[in-house]
Amino acid sequence: MQVELRSDERIDQLYSHDIQIIQSPRVFSFSLDAVLLADFARPVLKRSGQVVDLCAGNGAVGLFLSAKTRAAITAVELQPRLADMARRSILLNDLEDRMKVLTLDLNDAFTRIPKDSVDTVTCNPPYFPVTPASKKNPNRYLAVARHELTVTLEQVIRITSGLLKTTGHAYLVHRPDRLGELITLMGKYRLAPKRVRLVYPKAGRDANIVLVEGIKDGRPGGMKFEAPVIIYGEDGQYTPAMKEMLYGDGHQ
Numbered sequence: 436m437q438v439e440l441r442s443d444e445r446i447d448q449l450y451s452h453d454i455q456i457i458q459s460p461r462v463f464s465f466s467l468d469a470v471l472l473a474d475f476a477r478p479v480l481k482r483s484g485q486v487v488d489l490c491a492g493n494g495a496v497g498l499f500l501s502a503k504t505r506a507a508i509t510a511v512e513l514q515p516r517l518a519d520m521a522r523r524s525i526l527l528n529d530l531e532d533r534m535k536v537l538t539l540d541l542n543d544a545f546t547r548i549p550k551d552s553v554d555t556v557t558c559n560p561p562y563f564p565v566t567p568a569s570k571k572n573p574n575r576y577l578a579v580a581r582h583e584l585t586v587t588l589e590q591v592i593r594i595t596s597g598l599l600k601t602t603g604h605a606y607l608v609h610r611p612d613r614l615g616e617l618i619t620l621m622g623k624y625r626l627a628p629k630r631v632r633l634v635y636p637k638a639g640r641d642a643n644i645v646l647v648e649g650i651k652d653g654r655p656g657g658m659k660f661e662a663p664v665i666i667y668g669e670d671g672q673y674t675p676a677m678k679e680m681l682y683g684d685g686h687q
Contacts (some may be wrong), residue, residue, distance in 0.1 A: 438523040452502035452681035455527050456495055457520045465495035467666065467677075468559050468608045468644060473499035474680050475632055475646040476606040479506050479554035479673040487511065487548060487598055489541050489558040489591065494521025494534075496557050501530055506554065508534040509545060513586075532544040541586050544594050553598040554672070557606045560591045562613070589620050596624035604668065611645045618647075627653030638669070 440446070443461045448454065449470065452515040458464040473496050478486050484506030488497040492508035498521075501508060508530075518538040525534050537547050566585070588609075595605045605626055610616055611633065621628050626649035634644035642663070668674050673681065 436526050436529060438527050444520070449499055449681065451679065451681055452499055454498050454502065455524065456498055457477060457493060457527065458623045459493075459520065463493050463517050463520070465493060469495040470499065471644060471646060471664065472496055472606060472632055473503075475498060475559050475608075475630075476503075476555065476649070477604065477648075478504040478557075479604075480504050481506060484554045485509070485552060486555045486557070487544075487553045488597065489544070489556065490560045490586070491517075491521060491536065492559070493517050494524050494536060495558060497521075497534060498524055498528060498530070499532060500526070500557065504555075506533070509548065510534070510536045511541060511548075512536060513540050515537070516677045517634040528572050541594055542590060544598060548598055550597050551600055554600060555606070556595045556598055556603070558591055559608050560588060561586065562610050564588075588616065588687050589623075592617075592620040592624050592626065596626050596651055598668050599626075601652045603651045605651070607647050607649075609645055609647070611642045614645050614647070617645075621647075621649045625652050626644060626650065627655055628658050629653060630661055631657050632664060634664045634666065636665075637667050638665055657666055 444457050444459045446455050447458050469479040478500050482505040486506045486508045488510045491497060494510050496509045497510040510521055511519060515538050518536045521536045525531050539547055618628055628647055628649050630648040633642040634648040635642050664676055665674050666677050
């Protein structure tokens with residue numbers, strides 16, 4: 436379907452899933468975090484299932500997940516401009532029959548999505564806590580996406596757990612330096628961490644991204660650290676694993 440673009444917008448493509456997405460450098464463009472999270476997540480597969488993506492931005496994670504599941508997908512995004520971009524991307528990919536966007540503060544999620552009703556929740560939340568010393572992006576769209584101006588990590592975990600059915604799965608991407616806090620909060624809100632994957636910009640460098648799966652009311656213990664992902668090779672090009680995530684088999 437043809438959709439109207441604003442002057443600052445473009446259409447990009449995630450070739451591995453044949454998904455087109457509306458982006459804007461002035462407002463929001465998805466990062467590798469969204470690709471990594473969608474690759475890591477194992478969403479419910481059945482058509483009657485419910486998937487919710489919180490802090491959805493321009494809808495990237497939900498759009499990418501649409502290739503992995505037949506379930507209904509609901510994206511929750513606070514900022515109307517980004518929610519509008521997500522809705523037009525849904526039309527662009529002919530996904531309006533099973534994907535929708537709620538322009539909603541995450542803290543009000545239960546007013547539109549019943550508690551204990553969701554099979555899979557994904558979230559790429561703001562990474563940086565707000566402190567008096569915080570240097571926030573002057574672009575409000577980017578500041579809200581990156582800093583905990585409208586939602587904290589604890590609120591994200593509390594809402595995620597509240598939405599999930601018992602044994603429902605949560606998938607989050609964050610910074611490794613907050614992994615301890617993330618695991619503690621998951622325990623507080625009945626999410627048992629089960630899989631952890633670290634992402635490294637290059638071999639020999641410190642990890643800069645962590646992906647975590649939790650199960651609501653899951654049995655304690657059994658946490659697995661998966662093989663890491665390395666984004667760039669020594670030549671500065673994407674590694675084969677990243678090329679496959681971005682372009683699929685046979686694309687370079």
